[in-house]
Amino acid sequence: MxxxxxxxxxxxxxxxxxxxxxxxxxxxxxxxxxxxxxxxxxSERSMKNRAAFQEFGLRGVRMTRHALERWNTRVGPQAGASELEARLTILGCELGRIHLLSKNVGIIDDDIVFIYEIEGTQLVCITFYGRKSLRPALFDMRHLLRFNGREDDEADIQLEPEELAGQLFPxxxxxxxxxxxxxxxxxxxxxxxxxxxxxxxxxxxxxxxxxxxxxxxxxxxxxxxxxxxxxxxxxxxxxxxxxxxxxxxxxxxxxxxxxxxxxxxxxxxxx
Structure with a gap:
């Protein structure tokens, strides 16, 4: 390409x-x-972000059942797994709008924070923590970079239904x-x-x-x-x-x- x-x-x-x-x-x-x-x-990082996906040989984004649940309660708007996976694959592999901050923390559109693992050519979303624009605590990147992908995942950072419905799909x-x-x-x-x-x-x-x-x-x-x-x-x-x-x-x-x-x-x- x-x-x-x-x-x-x-x-x-x-x-x-x-x-x-x-x-x-x-x-x-x-x-x-x-x-x-x-x-x-x-941000202006599109080309660098896309290059990182290519460096890791990533060709798609996959969603765990748990990650989909967290998207639908913490990020919004409501979405199905196939719809979300298809959109995030385009965002990451083609548009360069997924920034891999560390070996397990990523951010979509400089706003949506998530935890991931790499399995072969797939970036697997493990969980979503929410939007920085709605949860200022997510701006503490030093804390985020210490996440191991599972700890603190039960924190009460869910959105109300009306908040979820009002979010813009990337x-x-x-x-x-x-x-x-x-x-x-x-x-x-x-x-x-x-x-x-x-x-x-x-x-x-x-x-x-x-x-x-x-x-x-x-x-x-x-x-x-x-x-x-x-x-x-x-x-x-x-x-x-x-x-x-x-x-x-x-x-x-x-x-x-x-x-x-x-x-x-x-x-x-x-x-």
Missing amino acids: EQAQASKPRKGKHIDVIHHEMYDRLEPGTDMVSLEAYLRRL PLPYKLLMYRGTRSRYQLEVYDNTETPIFRLVESVQEDARASVFRQDKGAFKPSKSTITALSYLGYKSPGHRGRSRELERDAQHDNNQSNDERNFEPTAGL
Whole structure:
């Protein structure tokens, strides 16, 4: 997934596409303001976190029955095992939003604290302690790092049913694009409910990384030429332009019907 063929210099800006993936659109009625605030709280560690999963040879996330029970009483919202495992696998293996803090403590989206073990190519969630945003005691990382995965698990840190129902399930983007520019590596995520897409961009140059969250209809964010090309590739215009180009949307649909093999892309003339 992390290999891309070198693109030959051509007229216009081009990018080397490393990986392109599509998931589901956001549910209609999604609170986009809350979603944007959630995305802004995420760290810029995506690429490092994903590299850690690759280093351990992890290909999936599995849930014990006990961990599922703890998720449904301490984290929320309510979920089934298969649904949760599928989502956490994408978060960890593809999006880099699971940070392995130590040999047995991890955190999802810089908020959800859990204990794990590694069994072959699977990261097995043993238990969940809850959300740091709701349980300030979980900010004491020195204490967390001393957990052996089982002790103190009976602590009274459950949430009330109304609290559980009000939690946001870790969101997945509608589209994911990983690509290289001239000097940087990028991860572009599109959270789209068909009306007001929100973009999250992680840019990495050697050991430095930064994350940005922006909307298409707000021009404060100034994307690089590589990112303008990437947005065009996915069927979106750069910030400051409203709506989508029909031509770009048609081209994007054509691309989406292709396989996820590495591809090079040139922007549409005039962009």
